Ligand SMILES: NC(=O)c1ccc[n+]([C@@H]2O[C@H](COP(=O)([O-])OP(=O)(O)OC[C@H]3O[C@@H](n4cnc5c(N)ncnc54)[C@H](O)[C@@H]3O)[C@@H](O)[C@H]2O)c1
């Protein structure tokens with residue numbers, strides 16, 4: 249394997265995980281961020297996010313001197329063979345992706361490229377999730393930054409499919425690697441970069457190693473950019489679909505967990521992403537579905553399915569409130585415990601976490617909201633100051649008239665129903681927003697169970 253010099257701009261989830269994993273594979277990586285404090289703490293091996301396994305991979309790469317952190321983008325452009333753009337692309341007004349971070353990085357790359365001298369063309373890899381056509385936009389900005397000087401580079405799309413909570417695993421053992429480019433030289437450089445993953449030839453403590461070889465797919469730029477949006481939109485659609493089925497299950501007295509199991513065994517459907525409940529959140533699905541709808545609007549196309557996917561997801565959150573109101577009637581003066589606050593387990597990310605919307609709605613209806621989360625206590629109470637946040641789930645449940653399972657952390661799944669029943673106030677309602685509790689054993693202890701689509 250040839251050891252490549254790799255630069256990564258942006259040390260968020262994607263940038264840091266990608267950089268650390270490429271260093272683990274044997275490449276020499278320099279990570280760039282505008283946030284000086286972050287760069288300094290990362291250089292000391294302090295990882296600012298909760299992501300299983302990441303601290304170990306970053307620490308290992310630092311010890312082997314295969315990774316470094318800097319704020320100096322121009323020096324990085326001059327030195328590396330491949331440069332990833334992995335900065336945030338948050339939703340702007342009207343739902344479209346805000347490309348201002350990508351744009352400023354592209355201009356700065358252009359301004360620094362001329363100083364590379366005789367080095368081979370720089371492969372600029374867009375890993376941020378960006379609208380179709382952004383590859384050409386990045387090329388245009390690089391040229392603008394270069395101000396007429398002769399610069400040599402390729403722009404490649406390489407969408408990222410990692411999930412938070414299993415980001416390191418997903419990066420080392422991906423289902424596929426997608427590259428969008430018209431240049432053979434650029435796609436070969438990317439194949440070389442990822443060779444240890446494609447061939448699964450790197451050292452790992454993950455046992456058993458799940459796959460033999462990883463598909464490496466090369467498409468045109470626009471298709472690669474579209475693959476990212478289509479993948480997230482499809483997954484969000486799958487969840488909204490099962491949530492719609494769950495609503496009908498509630499009406500007819502069927503159990504959606506049995507239905508999901510029964511349909512998921514059909515290999516054309518597949519069993520994953522069929523967990524019904526309060527719906528999808530996080531830093532990606534809401535943003536990316538909304539960006540794809542916005543792209544469709546630009547072309548005056550009505551995205552009927554995607555519109556419905558979002559409408560169903562919005563309805564799931566309202567169902568939490570109506571399930572509480574059905575049993576508690578007025579929520580004024582009622583104490584409600586929210587169990588789990590992050591948008592999913594094994595992350596401290598609170599971006600677009602359903603818990604925040606639920607807490608704000610319950611507060612506006614006069615309920616006293618107490619939140620529990622094993623990791624994201626600080627960010628949660630900052631986001632919703634009216635919510636008291638505690639680190640002991642039983643403290644949250646003490647005196648609560650109702651509890652809502654918002655995030656299926658193990659700490660929440662494994663609560664002792666007997667102890668919970670002893671602490672709660674009548675009617676001791678448990679709204680299982682993730683369908684992870686066993687209704688019979690919960691009810692056996694005197695709790696009132698309400699799931700999503702469980703009859
Ligand atoms: N988080 C995920 O799970 C995930 C997965 C796949 C794809 N993505 C996509 O990857 C991109 C990055 O997402 P993220 O969650 O890692 O973002 P993030 O918000 O966690 O991190 C972005 C980082 O970029 C830095 N940054 C911003 N502007 C910069 C600039 N001009 N120069 C240098 N650094 C700059 C910020 O300081 C921050 O450290 C987004 O487009 C996102 O949609 C995210």
Ligand SMILES: O=c1ccn([C@@H]2O[C@H](COP(=O)(O)OP(=O)(O)O[C@H]3O[C@H](CO)[C@@H](O)[C@H](O)[C@H]3O)[C@@H](O)[C@H]2O)c(=O)[nH]1
Pocket residue numbers: 377408409410411412413480483487520521522523524525526527528529530531532533536591592
């Ligand atoms: O059956 C399911 C599966 C997930 N969810 C919810 O869906 C959201 C997203 O979950 P997940 O996809 O596991 O997390 P992310 O880390 O947001 O990852 C998604 O978004 C990333 C950013 O684009 C992509 O890279 C990943 O492939 C894609 O799975 C969360 O709120 C989950 O609770 C459900 O409600 N039911």
